Amino acid sequence: MVSGPPLAFLLVFFAAPALIMVLASFRSPGEFGGLAPLVDASGRIDLNVDGYARLVTEPVFAQVFVKSAGYAALTTLVCLLLAYPLATLIARSAKKHRDLLLLLVILPFWSNFLIRIYAWMIILGPNAALARLVNRALAVFGADPVPLLFSAFAVLVCLVYVSLPFMVLPLYANLEKHDRTLLDAAQDLGANAWQRFWRITFPLSLPGVYAGAALVFIPALGVFAIPDILGGPDDTLIGNLIKQQFLETRDWPFGSVLSIVLTAAALALAGGAAWVARRSGGASRA
Amino acid sequence: MRKSGPWLWASALVAYAFLYVPLAIVVVYSFNDSRLNAEWVGFTLDWYRKLAGDGAMTAAAGNSLVIGISASVVSTVLGTMAGVAMHRYRLRVLPLLILAPIAIPEILTGVSLLIFFVMLNVTLGLVSVAIAHITFCIGFVAIVVRARLAGMDETLTEAARDCGASPWNAFRYVTLPLITPGVIAGALMAFTLSIDDFVITFFTAGAGTITLPLQIYSMIKISVTPEVNAVSTLLMLLTLVLIVTAARISPTLLRSTQESTS
Amino acid sequence: MALLDIKGVTRRFGEFTAVDNVSLSVEAGEFFTLLGPSGCGKTTLLRMIAGFDLPDAGSVLLDGEDLAHRPPEARPVRTVFQSYALFPHMTVEGNVAFPLQMAKVPPRDRPQRIAAALEDVRLTGYDKRFPHELSGGQKQRVAVARALVTHPAVLLLDEPLAALDAKLREELQIELINLQKDVGIAFVYVTHDQTEALALSHRIAVMNHGRVEQLDVPSRIYGFPNSRFVADFIGQCNLYSGQVVARDGTIVAIDVPSLGPVRVATRSEPALGSSGTIALRPEQIRIAAGAPADAPGNHYRGTVADLLYMGDVTVYKVETSGGSRIEALLANSQGSGAKFFEVGDQVEMSWPVDAGHFIAE
Numbered sequence: 016m017v018s019g020p021p022l023a024f025l026l027v028f029f030a031a032p033a034l035i036m037v038l039a040s041f042r043s044p045g046e047f048g049g050l051a052p053l054v055d056a057s058g059r060i061d062l063n064v065d066g067y068a069r070l071v072t073e074p075v076f077a078q079v080f081v082k083s084a085g086y087a088a089l090t091t092l093v094c095l096l097l098a099y100p101l102a103t104l105i106a107r108s109a110k111k112h113r114d115l116l117l118l119l120v121i122l123p124f125w126s127n128f129l130i131r132i133y134a135w136m137i138i139l140g141p142n143a144a145l146a147r148l149v150n151r152a153l154a155v156f157g158a159d160p161v162p163l164l165f166s167a168f169a170v171l172v173c174l175v176y177v178s179l180p181f182m183v184l185p186l187y188a189n190l191e192k193h194d195r196t197l198l199d200a201a202q203d204l205g206a207n208a209w210q211r212f213w214r215i216t217f218p219l220s221l222p223g224v225y226a227g228a229a230l231v232f233i234p235a236l237g238v239f240a241i242p243d244i245l246g247g248p249d250d251t252l253i254g255n256l257i258k259q260q261f262l263e264t265r266d267w268p269f270g271s272v273l274s275i276v277l278t279a280a281a282l283a284l285a286g287g288a289a290w291v292a293r294r295s296g297g298a299s300r301a
Numbered sequence: 302m303r304k305s306g307p308w309l310w311a312s313a314l315v316a317y318a319f320l321y322v323p324l325a326i327v328v329v330y331s332f333n334d335s336r337l338n339a340e341w342v343g344f345t346l347d348w349y350r351k352l353a354g355d356g357a358m359t360a361a362a363g364n365s366l367v368i369g370i371s372a373s374v375v376s377t378v379l380g381t382m383a384g385v386a387m388h389r390y391r392l393r394v395l396p397l398l399i400l401a402p403i404a405i406p407e408i409l410t411g412v413s414l415l416i417f418f419v420m421l422n423v424t425l426g427l428v429s430v431a432i433a434h435i436t437f438c439i440g441f442v443a444i445v446v447r448a449r450l451a452g453m454d455e456t457l458t459e460a461a462r463d464c465g466a467s468p469w470n471a472f473r474y475v476t477l478p479l480i481t482p483g484v485i486a487g488a489l490m491a492f493t494l495s496i497d498d499f500v501i502t503f504f505t506a507g508a509g510t511i512t513l514p515l516q517i518y519s520m521i522k523i524s525v526t527p528e529v530n531a532v533s534t535l536l537m538l539l540t541l542v543l544i545v546t547a548a549r550i551s552p553t554l555l556r557s558t559q560e561s562t563s
Numbered sequence: 564m565a566l567l568d569i570k571g572v573t574r575r576f577g578e579f580t581a582v583d584n585v586s587l588s589v590e591a592g593e594f595f596t597l598l599g600p601s602g603c604g605k606t607t608l609l610r611m612i613a614g615f616d617l618p619d620a621g622s623v624l625l626d627g628e629d630l631a632h633r634p635p636e637a638r639p640v641r642t643v644f645q646s647y648a649l650f651p652h653m654t655v656e657g658n659v660a661f662p663l664q665m666a667k668v669p670p671r672d673r674p675q676r677i678a679a680a681l682e683d684v685r686l687t688g689y690d691k692r693f694p695h696e697l698s699g700g701q702k703q704r705v706a707v708a709r710a711l712v713t714h715p716a717v718l719l720l721d722e723p724l725a726a727l728d729a730k731l732r733e734e735l736q737i738e739l740i741n742l743q744k745d746v747g748i749a750f751v752y753v754t755h756d757q758t759e760a761l762a763l764s765h766r767i768a769v770m771n772h773g774r775v776e777q778l779d780v781p782s783r784i785y786g787f788p789n790s791r792f793v794a795d796f797i798g799q800c801n802l803y804s805g806q807v808v809a810r811d812g813t814i815v816a817i818d819v820p821s822l823g824p825v826r827v828a829t830r831s832e833p834a835l836g837s838s839g840t841i842a843l844r845p846e847q848i849r850i851a852a853g854a855p856a857d858a859p860g861n862h863y864r865g866t867v868a869d870l871l872y873m874g875d876v877t878v879y880k881v882e883t884s885g886g887s888r889i890e891a892l893l894a895n896s897q898g899s900g901a902k903f904f905e906v907g908d909q910v911e912m913s914w915p916v917d918a919g920h921f922i923a924e
Contacts, residue, residue: 018386018395021379021439025398028436029410032417039416049419097319100312107309118548123320125544127497129517130533134323136521137330142337179320237406240499244521254408261412261504274412281405459615460648462635464709465665470636474661478652 033278040066040271050267066272076256080276083252086167087235090174091228094182097175098227102186106193117187124180132244135173139163139245169245174235181234182227189223190216222292229288233281253277324537331530348531358532361516365496368427368512372434373492379435380442380491381484385476387443388450400444402437410436411504418505425507433505434495441494442487449483449551450476486551489543497540564627566591566749567612567717572621574607581607583773584621589717589751594743596752598760599770600796605753608770609719612751613642625716636665641710642719645726647702649694655681655705656690662713680712683742700731707739711746720752724759736762757797761785769793785844787920794842794922799878801843801890804924807833814916817841821885825861829921838924845892847918850879850904851911862913865889867906877902881912 041062043051053060070076105116123131138145146163153161163169193216201211239254246255253273260270334343352358383399386392402410414433418425453476461471499514506515513536520529565588574582582604589595597605610616612623614635623630630638641662649658659677668676681687684704694702703723710718720739724732740763743750754760760767761781768778769792777784777793788794791802803825809816810833816826817839827841865881868888874895881889889912895902904910 017382018390018392019382021383021386021443022395022398024379025395025436025439028414028417028432029398029402032410032413035417035420036413050416097312097316100309101316104309104313119317120320122541122544123324125493125497125540126324126537127514127517127533127540128499129514129521130327130537131323133517133521133529133533134327136525137326138323142340144340176319176323179316183316233404234406237408239408240503240518244518254406257408257412258503261415267416270412271416274409278405278409281409285404454646454648456644456646456648457650459635460642460644461650461661462615463613463640463642463644464662465636465713466661467634467636470665475650 036271036274039268040275042268044266044268049265066269069269070272070276076273079251079253079256083236083254086171086174086252087232089171090178090235091182091231093171093175094178094231095224095227098179098182098186102183102190102223105183105187106190117184120180120183124177128177128240129244131177132173132241135169135176135245136164139169139172165245165247167246167250170242170250173241173245174238177241178231178235181230185226185230186220186223189220189226193219225288225291229285233284236281236284237277327530328534328537330527331534333527333530336526348527351526351528352531352535355528357511358513358516358528361511361513364427364510365513368431368434369492369495372431372438372495373488375431376435376438376491377442377484377488380439380487381446381480383439383443384446384450388447399440403440407437407500408504411501414501415504425505426510429505429507430502430510430512433501434498437501438491438494441490442484445483445487445490445551446480449480453479482551486547489547489550493540493543496536565589566626567751568624568627569608569612570622570624572608572611572618572623574604574611574616575619580773582611582618585770585773585775586621587768587775587778589749591749592747593765594740594750594752594763596754596760596764596767597770598754598757598767598796600755603770604773605770606721609642609721609751609753612717613640613719614638639713639716640719641713641715641717642721643703643706643710643723645722647694647706647723649702649705649709651694653693654690655686655692655694655697658694658705659690659709659712662709666713676712680708683711683746684708685738699727700735703727703735707742711748715748717749717751720750722754725754725756732759739763761797769796771796788842788922790922791840791842794840794920799845799890799892801845801848802840803843803887804838804840807835807837807839810835815839815921819887822863822883822887823885825919826916827919827921828917831921831923833921833923840922840924841919842922843914843919845878845890847914848889848891849913850881850891850893851913852904852908853911860913860915860918862911863887863889864909864911867904867908867910870902870904870906872902874900877904879904879910881910
């Protein structure tokens with residue numbers, strides 16, 4: 016009854032397109048781009064695994080996948096390092112401040128995605144203060160000037176920038192629930208600050224870490240706008256490839272193949288994160 | 302409350318600075334009397350004036366508004382229904398379909414809808430973009446509404462039935478008024494998400510339809526002028542007002558955004 | 564014919580049987596209490612009367628009509644919930660008006676009925692307040708007013724006083740008794756507090772593990788518990804179990820291990836060798852320094868092992884030479900409030916044969 020309309024809408028506009036895309040990955044590209052007819056001139060159904068074969072035979076695609084995974088992993092790591100102190104601070108602050116502090120973390124997320132990318136274009140631009148500072152410093156050491164913009168560095172910085180709130184929130188949600196007296200007990204038993212963090216706080220925070228990692232890694236894997244705007248020719252990631260296939264090369268079947276593989280990776284990771292969360296959920300409550 | 306050492310404060314401040322300085326720079330340079338976003342020359346409102354006179358920009362803003370309103374209305378209605386359904390019954394399929402668009406990278410939703418529309422010979426335009434937006438906005442509204450319902454006292458619906466209210470009347474007179482703040486907040490959120498969306502819109506807009514983010518994109522790629530800063534500043538202001546309003550209306554909004562990340 | 568008839572009602576949740584073949588009836592105008600520990604099924608039974616749950620077997624009849632086909636909103640039964648469940652977005656007036664609104668009572672008739680209901684619970688003048696502005700006791704009264712405004716046949720109350728502090732609870736208990744008398748509606752009251760049950764009810768059904776152990780007026784439940792459970796649950800009780808070793812007319816003697824023979828007068832006729840329990844209330848036991856002059860009955864010597872000084876009375880836990888424990892209650896000195904015995908004192912415990920109550924097993 017009440018679940019009917021939303022269910023119907025999503026089945027039509029989300030599930031169906033997804034299935035169609037799966038189908039498309041087995042079809043042939045049309046003469047002028049797009050998809051070739053399902054039933055060809057001689058009346059046979061034209062389905063093949065050419066696209067998937069290409070993935071396996073041409074190493075460049077595997078390289079792109081690996082590169083994307085690398086960027087995503089690096090982003091996740093940096094986000095974790097930056098987010099942890101922030102989440103800890105918020106979790107420790109007075110209740111009345113927490114909502115405000117959290118709001119401040121979330122607000123940038125609500126601003127337009129492009130604006131956030133554009134901001135880094137300005138900051139890393141060749142004429143901007145930062146670039147000039149860096150290059151002057153490099154010149155001191157006799158090194159050539161390095162462009163900050165249109166580089167892997169720019170892509171990574173921006174990736175971290177847009178992903179940070181997604182690491183802070185789950186971490187905070189987890190840290191907030193920690194029993195303070197555990198740390199007191201540990202201190203009473205002789206543990207110093209680092210030991211208390213590494214042996215007690217961090218292990219208990221793992222579910223939050225995994226959740227945050229999933230929320231950062233998966234979108235980062237499929238990102239396209241950031242490398243498109245801030246990246247150089249070497250920074251082509253899966254997202255860029257997919258865009259190329261659909262809007263430039265117009266080889267839709269192959270674009271679908273790439274998308275399916277990305278989706279499979281995303282779902283597998285999401286499922287894995289959920290499984291891990293369920294497993295360690297019990298332990299964190301001990 | 303444990304005392305937080307100076308290291309903690311310092312690193313947290315660095316993080317906050319990292320989050321806000323870039324946006325601040327965009328805003329500041331929108332008033333900069335210089336074509337290059339390099340260094341401060343002088344204060345001017347020229348770029349805003351240029352914006353007002355920019356036909357392409359105003360057309361794009363108009364499109365974004367139309368899409369935003371329609372997408373937010375439809376996704377709020379559908380999302381509220383979904384939130385109520387998910388709260389009341391142990392559903393399997395609906396939660397997956399609702400949350401999947403949010404969980405997977407946007408480009409996938411965009412691309413699959415592109416194929417879908419083209420295959421059905423649907424012309425890409427305002428409608429296709431609106432439909433695409435609704436697809437991922439439903440999830441956000443559903444999450445907010447469900448969180449609101451979860452925070453509501455269950456016995457209130459029973460008490461209403463006990464007082465002689467049919468299930469529909471119980472919903473209408475008791476549940477609905479209590480979740481309305483959440484519904485409104487969800488609607489505002491959906492509107493914001495729609496106005497700001499880039500990736501999905503990029504694939505489903507077709508050649509003739511430009512929304513504000515798409516216009517900004519082409520300006521960034523082709524010719525960067527501080528006009529982009531100006532429109533960005535205005536957009537940020539709009540978003541800020543909308544989100545703060547939503548948060549004031551429904552204080553649980555914050556917590557449900559948190560929950561949706563888990 | 565009884566007003567409310569519960570016939571053979573059973574309710575199971577998977578493997579767990581919450582209500583097990585319960586039959587009882589509630590008369591019009593009576594204050595009926597379901598009493599028992601958590602999990603005994605009393606709330607489940609109440610919910611089945613209200614209609615929020617349907618029995619797996621048996622039927623709930625109101626005025627002879629089976630209520631099974633009627634959803635909660637169609638039953639002339641109203642509930643006062645434990646958490647009051649007042650609608651937070653409506654004023655007191657709005658809350659009390661709601662049932663009238665649902666019953667499609669014409670708007671011009673409503674103000675008068677609302678005012679009457681608020682007067683019954685002594686909250687006249689509070690109509691424009693919101694629930695969050697009220698104290699616990701006031702909220703409870705609004706809940707009662709809302710439940711009574713449509714003059715239901717039966718009012719169900721689910722531990723309504725549980726969240727209130729002791730003094731307020733006592734005050735509201737008296738108010739509830741008077742209210743019930745005034746409106747004359749049958750109350751079905753659920754509680755785990757046996758003092759409350761004894762104070763409020765015309766009749767009590769003591770429940771345990773989904774079954775009714777005893778259904779009777781309060782004095783008989785207190786004085787003549789028919790099972791160990793009821794004896795133990797209601798008030799404090801000494802329980803002595805053993806085998807019947809002698810019977811002389813109405814007097815039965817039980818051999819209680821580590822205590823010896825205990826004699827009790829009873830109308831039941833247990834066979835020799837069968838098992839039984841004697842229930843003895845602490846206040847029925849006489850505790851003195853020396854042997855009492857009038858001897859017939861039971862008497863034992865012991866040492867005061869523990870005591871609980873409670874201001875007006877003291878509870879003495881006395882240990883006999885055999886190792887048995889006897890709990891006795893003795894009022895303290897009227898003048899000074901001092902207790903009469905100390906730990907370690909040698910005392911004589913005695914009680915007549917008609918003091919205890921025999922429970923066959």
